[in-house]
Amino acid sequence: MDFKDQIKQLGDRVAKLKDQIQTEEATKNAFIMPFIQCLGYDVFNPFEVTPEFIADIGIKKGEKVDYAIMQEGKPTMLIECKHWSADLNPHNSQLFRYFHCTSARFGILTNGIHFKFYTDLVETNKMDEKPFFEFLIDDLKDNQTEKLKEFHKNYFDLDKIINTASELKYTNEIKHIIARELNDPSDDFTRFFAKSVYPSMVTAKVLEQFKGFVKRSYNQFINDTINERLKSALNNQQQQEVKEEVTEPVDLDEQKIVTTEEEMEGFYIVKSILRPKMEGHRVFFRDTQSYFGILIDNNNRKPVCRLHFNGKKKYLSLFDKENEEKVEIKNLDDLYTYEQQIQAAALKYKQQQAEEARATL
Known part of the structure; x- marks a missing residue:
């Protein structure tokens, strides 16, 4: 981890x-x-x-x-x-x-x-x-x-x-000074802006009036900035959603998937087991109706193991060999028992990547 x-x-x-x-x-x-x-x-x-x-x-x-x-x-x-x-x-x-x-x-x-x-x-x-x-x-x-x-x-x-x-x-x-000045503008802070925009002498009365102007201007500036960023983010999200609707059909089965806290704990355990052999950012998970899969590079062709926690008994699928091997486990701590097999599965893909890189030289 x-x-x-x-x-x-x-x-x-x-x-x-x-x-x-x-x-x-x-x-x-x-x-x-x-x-x-x-x-x-x-x-x-x-x-x-x-x-x-x-x-x-x-x-x-x-x-x-x-x-x-x-x-x-x-x-x-x-x-x-x-x-x-x-x-x-x-x-x-x-x-x-x-x-x-x-x-x-x-x-x-x-x-x-x-x-x-x-x-x-x-x-x-x-x-x-x-x-x-x-x-x-x-x-x-x-x-x-x-x-x-x-x-x-x-x-x-x-x-x-x-x-x-x-x-x-x-x-x-x-940052603390900025927060204080935005909440309650000081005379010096207010005078800086008043002198920049007010054509006559900045008297005490003008200064007091400008304190309200400064506070409202800053609040409006911040709100406008936030709204612009939200608008930009929403536009990007809408464009992405439209693109996904065009390119990918909706999978109704995915709407029934519920990722449990126990599955996530299992993922973090497996990720910590892999850490000495594989960079953490390369370890992903994908949840399905039948199992919770842990894989390398978010690639379904690179499975490390699968957690079957939806039934009365818990099972772990291993991929260190040619074929999938399914074993029963009693609790999450049992995952550590299969540390070598889990690491071996990940190292297999790392070795494949190295061989592919050498082949291109």
Whole structure:
């Protein structure tokens, strides 16, 4: 399973389970430790993740931060955790003290849902007051996922992240200023536009009048932009639908297909099994009335396996040999038993592709 799928799965898990989590310790176990694992770190290896990391603060000895991500025996990220329902705003001072007393370059304050990332852009070894990156795990945008991926163990590059942090810090602050000015235009912001269009002196009375003009103009501009994009998207969709109606007959059987949560879980398991041998973006699924097929390159001639979960018993079809082999499984975990056969089926198509490429040379 690739990083994006892992984080998406964790976000769904958090949204589903949060109301059952009663304590801060349970929040750590259910939400934050899986998050650290998504970043590629072994939470059970103290050389990678140290729980209750001691950060002595001046004369106060034995102060502990919840987790420290370690590299070469030194902390590189400190993680301070709170209960999932806690407001994070009053708690960054504690992380601030820990940060100052260690060699870590990043501090993360989180309740398992809301994540705030800090560093020391303003003054070295002194944590900034404002986070340079923050997100909600159950509402993570694609661009946020890409930024988060930079903290993964396999992609971690300190210099690159520091540069990214600087960019994020200022772009986020500018976005906040824009949002504030659009909601309640300041005198300076309003005066800039008033001077550009008003022919006489901009008095206090004119300035107050223009605040309303600026706010309405911006709202109208944004609405017009959104409507244009929606209109363009709808036109493209309608053109595509017309094209599909002309070129492809409607399959009434497809309207009866229901893809279950269990089938999707099976797909993600198979995708994770294939990941060491096959790029994740090449693995697709197609659901039919009789089976749930998993294939390479979205090509029906390249089946990896099929899940038969619609009956009383569960079956798995394998394609590592010349003919389809159908075996009974008791539950989803049994899919791991057939890891070698599933990988062999995918490698067969990869080998065919390589042979075809050599033949064209």
